[in-house]
Amino acid sequence: MPHVRVVCKAGKVVEVEEYYTRRALKKGLKREPNQKPTSEQQMKINEKNAVRDLTRILNTNFSETDYLVTYTYGCEDPPTVEFAKKEWQKLIRNTRNLCKRKGEAFKYVHVTEWKDKRIHHHMVMSIGNVDIREAKKLWKHGGVKIQVLDNSGQYKKIAAYLIKQTRKTFRDPDSPCKKRWTPSRNLKKPIITKTIVKADSWRKTPKIWKNYTLEDLYTGYSDYTGYPYRKYSMIRKE
Known part of the structure; x- marks a missing residue:
C-alpha cells in the first residue's frame, strides 16, 4: 500500500x-x-510544531562558529516595553552595520522575555569573522552572556528553550514581539x-x-x- x-x-x-x-x-x-483534540492538546501540538520549525531553521543556518547571546538590563528600575523595543532595534541595526563594515553577513533569530520578570533578550546569531568582543560592546544597558554553539548541528534544545520564553506572551497585545521568534531576512x-x-x-x-x-x-x-x-x-x- x-x-x-x-x-x-x-x-x-x-x-x-x-x-x-x-x-x-x-x-x-x-x-x-x-x-x-481539546484546546489544551491543540496548544501542545502547536508548540511542538513551533519547536520543530525553529529547530530546522537553527540547524540550517547556524553552527559551532556562532553564538547564543543573552542581553540584560542593569538599571535599578526595570525598563518599559517601549524602551526595550527601541533599544533592541538599535542593537540589531548597529550589529548589522558592524558586520557590513567588516564584509560579513549578520544572521539571527531572537526572542524577548518580559512577562512577570525583568525584560531581557535572547539571540542566536552569526557574525562571521567579526570579533564577538566588538559586537558585545554595542550593548550599553547591562550584561551580555555569550555561549558558543556546539558542533553537533542539532539545536533542538535551544529551540525548545526559546519557544518556552514566549509561550504565554507572544499573543499579548502589549508584547514587544508579535511572533514566537523573530528571524533575520537572510536565513536559508x-x-x-x-x-x-x-x-x-x-x-x-x-x-x-x-x-x-x-x-x-x-x-x-x-x-x-x-x-x-x-x-x-x-x-x-x-
Whole structure:
C-alpha cells in the first residue's frame, strides 16, 4: 500500500516522516480512534510544531562558529516595553552595520522575555569573522552572556528553550514581539522533499544514509489521521 515519505534536510540533520493518507481507509488499513483534540492538546501540538520549525531553521543556518547571546538590563528600575523595543532595534541595526563594515553577513533569530520578570533578550546569531568582543560592546544597558554553539548541528534544545520564553506572551497585545521568534531576512530554509512510496509497507528498520547515524526513532499512530506513522532523524558524522 503506497505511503508518503517526507525528507527534511537541515544542516547536518535529516528528518524523515512516513505516513499513510486518508485513502488508506478504503484499502482496509487498521486505524486507531481519532478524536478532536481539546484546546489544551491543540496548544501542545502547536508548540511542538513551533519547536520543530525553529529547530530546522537553527540547524540550517547556524553552527559551532556562532553564538547564543543573552542581553540584560542593569538599571535599578526595570525598563518599559517601549524602551526595550527601541533599544533592541538599535542593537540589531548597529550589529548589522558592524558586520557590513567588516564584509560579513549578520544572521539571527531572537526572542524577548518580559512577562512577570525583568525584560531581557535572547539571540542566536552569526557574525562571521567579526570579533564577538566588538559586537558585545554595542550593548550599553547591562550584561551580555555569550555561549558558543556546539558542533553537533542539532539545536533542538535551544529551540525548545526559546519557544518556552514566549509561550504565554507572544499573543499579548502589549508584547514587544508579535511572533514566537523573530528571524533575520537572510536565513536559508531547510530543504523538504515529499514523495509517494509505492511499497506495500515501510521497512521495519529505517534506511540510514551513508556517513549518518540514527538519532531518534518514533513509531506509532498519527495524531491527525489515526493511521500508522513513523518519524526518525539522522545526524551527519564529522
